[in-house]
Amino acid sequence: MLSLPSLAELTPARLLAYSLAALTAHSFLSRVLKFLRAQSVFPHIPGPPSQSWITGNLGQLFTNKGLPFHLLLSERYGGIARVYGFFGDEQLYICDPRALHSILVKDQDAFDETAVFIENNRIIFGPGLVATVGEQHKRQRKAVKPVFSVIQLKKLTPLFYELAEKLCDVISKEVRGEAIMNSDANSNADSGRVDMSEWMSRIALETVGQAVLGYSFDPLDSRQSNPYTAAVKELIPTLFRLSIVRQFVPWLTRIGPPAFRRKLVELVPHEAVQKVKNSSDVMYTTAKGILESKRKKIPERRLETEGPSRQDIITELLKNNERLPESEQLSEEELIGQMTVLIFGAQDTTSSALSRVLYMLSVHPNWQDDLRGEILEALDTSDRDGRLRYEDVVKLPLLDAVLKETLRLFPPVPFVRRTAIQERTIPFTTQAGDTSSVTIPVGTTLFVGIAGANRMESVWGEDAKEWNPERWVGSRGSETAHSSSAKLPGIYAGTLSFLGGSRSCVGYKFAEIEMKIILVTLLSRFTFAKTGDTIVWNLSQIISPSTATRTLGDGGVEEVEEKKGLPLLVRAYDSKRGL
Numbered sequence: 234m235l236s237l238p239s240l241a242e243l244t245p246a247r248l249l250a251y252s253l254a255a256l257t258a259h260s261f262l263s264r265v266l267k268f269l270r271a272q273s274v275f276p277h278i279p280g281p282p283s284q285s286w287i288t289g290n291l292g293q294l295f296t297n298k299g300l301p302f303h304l305l306l307s308e309r310y311g312g313i314a315r316v317y318g319f320f321g322d323e324q325l326y327i328c329d330p331r332a333l334h335s336i337l338v339k340d341q342d343a344f345d346e347t348a349v350f351i352e353n354n355r356i357i358f359g360p361g362l363v364a365t366v367g368e369q370h371k372r373q374r375k376a377v378k379p380v381f382s383v384i385q386l387k388k389l390t391p392l393f394y395e396l397a398e399k400l401c402d403v404i405s406k407e408v409r410g411e412a413i414m415n416s417d418a419n420s421n422a423d424s425g426r427v428d429m430s431e432w433m434s435r436i437a438l439e440t441v442g443q444a445v446l447g448y449s450f451d452p453l454d455s456r457q458s459n460p461y462t463a464a465v466k467e468l469i470p471t472l473f474r475l476s477i478v479r480q481f482v483p484w485l486t487r488i489g490p491p492a493f494r495r496k497l498v499e500l501v502p503h504e505a506v507q508k509v510k511n512s513s514d515v516m517y518t519t520a521k522g523i524l525e526s527k528r529k530k531i532p533e534r535r536l537e538t539e540g541p542s543r544q545d546i547i548t549e550l551l552k553n554n555e556r557l558p559e560s561e562q563l564s565e566e567e568l569i570g571q572m573t574v575l576i577f578g579a580q581d582t583t584s585s586a587l588s589r590v591l592y593m594l595s596v597h598p599n600w601q602d603d604l605r606g607e608i609l610e611a612l613d614t615s616d617r618d619g620r621l622r623y624e625d626v627v628k629l630p631l632l633d634a635v636l637k638e639t640l641r642l643f644p645p646v647p648f649v650r651r652t653a654i655q656e657r658t659i660p661f662t663t664q665a666g667d668t669s670s671v672t673i674p675v676g677t678t679l680f681v682g683i684a685g686a687n688r689m690e691s692v693w694g695e696d697a698k699e700w701n702p703e704r705w706v707g708s709r710g711s712e713t714a715h716s717s718s719a720k721l722p723g724i725y726a727g728t729l730s731f732l733g734g735s736r737s738c739v740g741y742k743f744a745e746i747e748m749k750i751i752l753v754t755l756l757s758r759f760t761f762a763k764t765g766d767t768i769v770w771n772l773s774q775i776i777s778p779s780t781a782t783r784t785l786g787d788g789g790v791e792e793v794e795e796k797k798g799l800p801l802l803v804r805a806y807d808s809k810r811g812l
């Protein structure tokens with residue numbers, strides 16, 4: 234029989250363990266009661282049936298094969314669909330431009346990041362931009378935004394080139410090595426099979442490491458990666474695997490002091506939880522070390538004059554921070570938080586976008602040829618030793634079109650979530666094209682369907698689901714930019730790929746110029762073609778490519794084995810022969 238402990242047996246640890254159990258049971262029971270009692274909060278909003286009475290549609294939304302389900306929601310149910318969370322909790326999946334304008338811009342103070350997002354990020358990254366809300370977030374944005382100015386990005390342009398050129402040199406070596414191995418085997422003897430997503434991931438981390446922290450994580454010259462690289466790479470997929478468990482983090486953070494919670498996490502016998510804890514520790518310790526070394530240089534005023542770190546973003550941030558009134562300054566922990574968050578926010582997103590561009594160009598060789606032609610012509614007329622100026626790179630029309638179209642159709646972050654912190658009635662357009670509205674009660678979870686919104690026919694026209702960079706070129710380009718009747722509230726080319734409003738991507742201009750310089754450099758030196766592999770794009774909060782191989786397993790059952798990567802046939806481009 235279960236017996237209650239006597240008072241003397243109630244040690245602090247036991248008390249906390251009982252509190253945790255009581256809290257979880259209370260939350261579970263109140264949700265079950267709500268589920269049993271509830272009438273629909275959104276009876277007029279269509280949506281898919283719940284898959285499970287415990288996890289609703291969460292299993293379909295948070296799986297690495299979930300992207301088709303995300304896209305299906307807007308295709309089948311229009312701009313607003315009802316989906317289910319835990320125990321019948323009704324949530325809204327929103328792609329409608331007017332509704333999104335309310336949520337992200339007009340009524341943005343009424344809709345904030347979810348507690349799950351904030352609390353998880355606070356534990357993993359510390360109190361940086363993605364782990365704060367309200368006034369604290371506003372204060373941090375004010376301090377961080379200026380360090381991504383065009384002036385600062387222009388200063389970083391030589392660094393972007395330096396790293397892109399280094400990347401080309403190592404890829405050249407790899408291609409030559411592969412070509413020698415293939416020389417008597419096939420007709421592609423001068424091309425090599427190269428995993429371009431691996432290289433895009435490494436260049437993205439090295440670029441953000443050097444440009445943001447003034448720190449080299451990966452000299453791009455060996456297969457070895459340092460503990461920080463491994464930590465950053467493992468973090469997003471591991472966190473995505475824990476998506477459903479992470480929903481409970483906001484309750485868990487109410488239990489006991491941080492030291493106790495840390496002990497609890499250490500005791501959890503789960504490989505993924507321990508991986509997240511280790512990644513978080515490595516990122517924190519590295520960022521703290523870098524910040525300390527930069528701080529030491531401040532009194533000696535050596536920050537402006539030292540080697541490659543002279544233009545990095547954290548140095549700028551430290552200098553700006555010193556100039557702010559004390560009440561607006563970022564604390565030490567907030568600065569460490571920004572460092573980790575900037576690296577984390579920049580790496581997988583940029584690498585995903587670059588991989589997708591290279592893949593699309595290998596699927597559409599005509600576009601690849603035209604784009605290379607544009608780049609070579611610009612380089613021919615440039616007097617800058619094989620490099621274009623910031624202003625010239627930004628202006629290349631085909632490059633701009635290819636990047637915009639790829640980010641529109643394949644946004645690396647296909648959705649984010651928000652929670653209503655104040656009740657609001659927001660407008661939307663029904664599937665029949667009528668104007669309607671929906672009242673969103675406090676506590677409702679909303680999905681901002683970035684990928685779905687970026688494919689809405691009402692915004693992008695009948696060819697919304699096609700990859701067609703032409704829509705951004707010439708007169709059609711200005712139509713796309715200006716004359717659409719329904720507009721999305723995004724900061725980048727009217728797409729939601731970098732979101733919009735006060736929590737939009739702070740590094741989008743950085744990402745844009747970085748990606749353009751990497752593409753200019755790669756395309757002027759190589760051609761990219763498809764291999765025979767089947768490429769699948771999986772969701773782990775951020776989209777990434779894998780190869781899928783079908784085999785016949787025991788009993789003749791077909792099995793699919795997936796391996797992360799994007800192999801492409803890479804060949805050195807000879808500008809004289811045009812090959």
Ligand code: HEM
Pocket residue numbers: 362363374441445574575576578579580582583586644645646649650729730731732735736737738739740741743744
């Ligand atoms: C193709 C590349 C990128 C894409 C598609 C992208 C996309 C996004 C999106 C969708 C958000 C909103 C997240 C949310 O609300 O939950 C975001 C936020 C953010 N991004 Fe990016 N991003 C990219 C590159 C970068 C880079 C290069 C940096 C930094 C150097 C960066 C730093 C951040 C930060 C700090 C935030 C949080 C902003 C805030 O909450 O105030 N991102 N990004």
